[in-house]
Amino acid sequence: MFGGFGGMEVLIILLVILLFFGAKRIPELARGIGQGINEFRKASDEIKKELEEGQKEGLSSKEKEETTEKKQD
Secondary structure (H helix, E strand, C coil), rough: CCCCCCHHHHHHHHHHHHHHHCHHHHHHHHHHHHHHHHHHHHHHHHHHHHHHHHHHHHHHHHHHHHHHHHCCH
């Protein structure tokens, strides 16, 4: 079911989590985890976007240098 875990093991883990945190805290924990995942995705998307823009700028400046070199020849 979940990697090397069977159905009974997952059920036992869920029951332990329920006993440990209580029914009221589980939605709060899930919400916090979800917000953390969303923040991580946003940050990784921003980094990817900046890298792509940097590559585009690098290519455009390289093209400008090549054009300048051709004009000088």
